[in-house]
Amino acid sequence: MSESKNQIGSIHVSPRAVATIAYQAAVESYGVVGLAAKNLFNGISHFVVKDPTHGVDVQYEDNHINIDLYVVVEYGTNIKSVAASVAKTVRFHVEKALGLPINEVNVHVQGLRVSETD
Numbered sequence: 001m002s003e004s005k006n007q008i009g010s011i012h013v014s015p016r017a018v019a020t021i022a023y024q025a026a027v028e029s030y031g032v033v034g035l036a037a038k039n040l041f042n043g044i045s046h047f048v049v050k051d052p053t054h055g056v057d058v059q060y061e062d063n064h065i066n067i068d069l070y071v072v073v074e075y076g077t078n079i080k081s082v083a084a085s086v087a088k089t090v091r092f093h094v095e096k097a098l099g100l101p102i103n104e105v106n107v108h109v110q111g112l113r114v115s116e117t118d
Contacts, residue, residue, distance in 0.1 A: 019053035031082035036110035064103030
């Protein structure tokens with residue numbers, strides 16, 4: 001848990017709060033169809049409990065935050081460009097919302113999905 005102290009008191013930011021911000025930023029990024037589970041167990045548990053941080057893993061190291069995102073990308077888009085864009089967008093939104101430095105944002109492409117055209 002990240003902690004900041006000042007004259008008035010202290011502020012604690014949970015990893016779940018960081019993950020929620022990162023999830024929202026990633027889902028709204030161009031080329032991202034959705035977020036996927038990191039492994040089979042997490043995929044099965046997502047069907048049981050709807051988690052707003054599904055596909056996001058947050059770790060604290062000292063005063064830095066490491067974020068891992070597991071995304072599904074739209075078929076036909078440039079995967080490298082989408083992944084770079086997602087990483088920059090997530091970094092911007094988390095740093096803007098929390099004022100905390102982000103050490104790294106890792107984007108793992110878990111699959112491709114063809115969208116339905118009508």
